[in-house]
Amino acid sequence: MGRRRSNRSNRHFGNLRRIKPAVMEQLPSSWGRYPASRARSVVDAAWTSDVPSRVDAPLLAYGLGRSYGDVCLNDGGDVVRMHRCDRVLSFDRELGIIRAEAGLSIADLLRICVPHGWFVPVTPGTRYVTLGGAVANDVHGKNHHRVGTFGCHVRCLELRRTDGSVHLCSLTDNANLFSATIAGMGLTGVITWVEIQLLPIASRIVIQESVKAKSLHDLIEQTDASDADWDYTVSWIDVMSRGSSLGRGLVLRGRFQDMADGTLGKPWKGPILSVPIEAPSWLLSKPTISLFNTVWYNRQLGRLKRTELDAEPFFYPLDAVGSWNLLYGRRGMLQYQCVIPADDGERVMRRILEEMQRGGVSSFLAVLKKFGPLVSPGLMSFPRPGLTLTLDMPISGKPMFEALHRCDELVHSVGGRVYSAKDSRVRGSMFRAMYADEIARFLPHIDPGMSSSFWRRIMNDGKDIA
Amino acid sequence: MNPSSIVIIGATSGIAQGVARHYAQRGWNIYLVARNTDALAAIQSDLLARGAMKVESMAADLRDVSRHDEVVKGAQQFSETIGVVLIAHGILRNQLEIDYDADEMLQVWNVNATSSISLLHRFGVAMETQRSGTIAIISSVAGDRGRRSLYTYGSTKAAVSHFVAGMRGRYKPLGINVLDIKPGPVDTPMMTGRTLMLGATVETVAKDIVAAIDKRKGVLYTPWFWRVIMRIVRMIPEPIFLKIKF
Numbered sequence: 001m002g003r004r005r006s007n008r009s010n011r012h013f014g015n016l017r018r019i020k021p022a023v024m025e026q027l028p029s030s031w032g033r034y035p036a037s038r039a040r041s042v043v044d045a046a047w048t049s050d051v052p053s054r055v056d057a058p059l060l061a062y063g064l065g066r067s068y069g070d071v072c073l074n075d076g077g078d079v080v081r082m083h084r085c086d087r088v089l090s091f092d093r094e095l096g097i098i099r100a101e102a103g104l105s106i107a108d109l110l111r112i113c114v115p116h117g118w119f120v121p122v123t124p125g126t127r128y129v130t131l132g133g134a135v136a137n138d139v140h141g142k143n144h145h146r147v148g149t150f151g152c153h154v155r156c157l158e159l160r161r162t163d164g165s166v167h168l169c170s171l172t173d174n175a176n177l178f179s180a181t182i183a184g185m186g187l188t189g190v191i192t193w194v195e196i197q198l199l200p201i202a203s204r205i206v207i208q209e210s211v212k213a214k215s216l217h218d219l220i221e222q223t224d225a226s227d228a229d230w231d232y233t234v235s236w237i238d239v240m241s242r243g244s245s246l247g248r249g250l251v252l253r254g255r256f257q258d259m260a261d262g263t264l265g266k267p268w269k270g271p272i273l274s275v276p277i278e279a280p281s282w283l284l285s286k287p288t289i290s291l292f293n294t295v296w297y298n299r300q301l302g303r304l305k306r307t308e309l310d311a312e313p314f315f316y317p318l319d320a321v322g323s324w325n326l327l328y329g330r331r332g333m334l335q336y337q338c339v340i341p342a343d344d345g346e347r348v349m350r351r352i353l354e355e356m357q358r359g360g361v362s363s364f365l366a367v368l369k370k371f372g373p374l375v376s377p378g379l380m381s382f383p384r385p386g387l388t389l390t391l392d393m394p395i396s397g398k399p400m401f402e403a404l405h406r407c408d409e410l411v412h413s414v415g416g417r418v419y420s421a422k423d424s425r426v427r428g429s430m431f432r433a434m435y436a437d438e439i440a441r442f443l444p445h446i447d448p449g450m451s452s453s454f455w456r457r458i459m460n461d462g463k464d465i466a
Numbered sequence: 467m468n469p470s471s472i473v474i475i476g477a478t479s480g481i482a483q484g485v486a487r488h489y490a491q492r493g494w495n496i497y498l499v500a501r502n503t504d505a506l507a508a509i510q511s512d513l514l515a516r517g518a519m520k521v522e523s524m525a526a527d528l529r530d531v532s533r534h535d536e537v538v539k540g541a542q543q544f545s546e547t548i549g550v551v552l553i554a555h556g557i558l559r560n561q562l563e564i565d566y567d568a569d570e571m572l573q574v575w576n577v578n579a580t581s582s583i584s585l586l587h588r589f590g591v592a593m594e595t596q597r598s599g600t601i602a603i604i605s606s607v608a609g610d611r612g613r614r615s616l617y618t619y620g621s622t623k624a625a626v627s628h629f630v631a632g633m634r635g636r637y638k639p640l641g642i643n644v645l646d647i648k649p650g651p652v653d654t655p656m657m658t659g660r661t662l663m664l665g666a667t668v669e670t671v672a673k674d675i676v677a678a679i680d681k682r683k684g685v686l687y688t689p690w691f692w693r694v695i696m697r698i699v700r701m702i703p704e705p706i707f708l709k710i711k712f
């Protein structure tokens with residue numbers, strides 16, 4: 001233990017103290033571990049009343065750091081970590097309405113609600129996100145074509161702004177602030193609690209079917225067919241495939257199943273492995289990624305494979321490996337996610353995949369999904385009806401970034417856009433063009449005491465805190 | 467059968483909240499004692515949502531030893547038989563923070579040692595007739611040897627461990643287990659702004675505590691490797707130990 005200045009404020013439990021950067025072992029970082037960032041100070045809120053109400057540097061709330069890029073970072077600013085504010089304020093087991101502090105993770109939420117026959121209405125591919133983060137990024141899941149985004153299921157929330165004011169927001173109270181806060185990237189204030197409507201489930205068992213598709217055209221057709229009958233759909237694409245088999249992959253579809261005995265099923269206890277250290281960068285390089293994709297595609301021999309599994313491995317296959325982001329080594333990784341309006345979908349998708357290959361971008365995991373027509377209340381919400389493509393890739397050199405900029409232009413030219421929660425590199429001017437109308441309406445709702453690395457990059461083209 | 471009950475003293479502390487959630491999931495009755503009323507209310511609703519059968523709380527400043535009888539009485543009114551008592555309140559000060567303030571130094575003693583020992587004793591006597599249950603208290607690995615940077619805090623924990631070791635012998639024949647919990651640094655509000663060398667999460671420590679209570683262990687080091695580390699630390703010869711700056 002080093003020598004530190006006397007600090008007596010912790011005589012009162014839960015009081016707030018500044019962490020000196022040198023003491024912090026876990027500097028808040030994003031899941032992609034790129035770009036590097038260092039907050040001026042980090043504060044852990046043990047109670048929602050600990051959220052600072054007066055600031056002298058831009059503030060940002062931080063949950064579990066599962067955003068890929070810099071929406072969750074505040075380089076040079078102050079960060080308030082919310083993960084300890086994870087108490088449930090009320091849970092109506094009859095109606096499936098739960099109100100909880102913003103730091104509650106979906107993992108914890110499921111432990112509480114699944115035994116009573118309720119599930120999160122919308123979940124991203126990891127359960128290690130907080131409710132606050134799910135709202136601020138208006139996350140979506142495999143059932144977007146049925147139920148829209150997470151924000152569509154938020155009944156109300158509480159927002160604490162840096163002027164000390166507290167606002168209850170819903171579709172009827174402070175409706176404009178509510179709409180700016182959902183997908184508001186944490187810029188409208190600190191979300192202290194959220195109330196959501198849960199989804200009733202008959203059991204925790206999911207029926208999953210996997211359909212093999214030989215080409216992009218086949219894959220999109222299978223997706224359309226599956227969306228009609230299945231609650232959850234998503235497709236995995238072999239990014240290394242070329243020519244006529246470009247865009248081949250597996251369409252996964254699932255739905256909750258009724259148990260014959262009328263029970264919910266036993267709690268799932270799967271093994272959880274963890275990546276202990278940063279991997280060398282060759283581990284996920286072009287040859288290994290290529291090999292993985294081919295093996296994965298050929299693992300399934302027939303056209304259709306049907307399995308029954310627990311909801312947790314169905315929704316969160318990657319959570320089985322803790323800190324898998326370390327597999328990408330020191331340079332980190334990034335994820336590219338865009339949405340293309342439906343009419344142009346297949347043509348533009350093909351061009352994006354080709355552009356990636358030309359730029360030498362090797363993606364370990366590529367995922368395709370069709371967004372449905374339900375509109376989120378969130379002003380800055382990313383999903384639009386159409387196809388969305390998501391690619392994970394290790395950070396490599398300039399050609400990769402240039403290929404992604406060319407993709408941005410392609411996406412923008414057909415009226416598409418990229419997702420802020422995944423981004424760490426889009427040009428400010430490009431993002432502002434993609435969200436031009438939304439940004440104009442969003443700006444008046446931003447809390448002047450709050451900011452993020454992402455937002456400064458977008459609005460000031462990267463200029464630092466003044 | 468009625469669900470069992472647990473009494474948690476210092477219920478707003480990080481580790482206490484972690485342990486309370488385990489018992490909530492088991493559907494137990496939970497009695498909370500701490501100073502901050504708002505915080506108690508938040509924890510109460512959380513534990514009910516997580517499955518606790520019944521949760522009640524008492525607001526009390528535990529430094530005030532004259533209120534301790536009231537705490538014990540409140541717990542007994544809440545539940546005739548007490549399954550588990552967990553004493554979890556405490557404050558942490560590095561020696562340098564209190565070196566020039568004897569009053570502040572004694573404050574650490576009041577909270578960590580005097581008030582804990584008073585509660586341990588009173589609960590022991592109160593539970594004597596029920597001939598079952600567990601009395602658990604959170605001390606620290608810091609109590610295993612006096613170090614220059616932390617000897618006030620360390621000695622309060624040593625006092626508690628010593629007291630509890632004796633109590634264990636007295637109460638064992640009566641069917642009451644007395645558990646001494648010795649965590650290393652844990653990522654809780656108490657540790658904010660301090661180095662978390664080999665730090666553990668609240669979840670890990672809480673799980674270990676619940677398992678130790680179930681198995682009726684006497685002393686728990688959590689995480690487990692602290693047992694090994696502290697055995698080595700205790701074996702370091704004094705002349706060498708005096709030269710180590712930690």
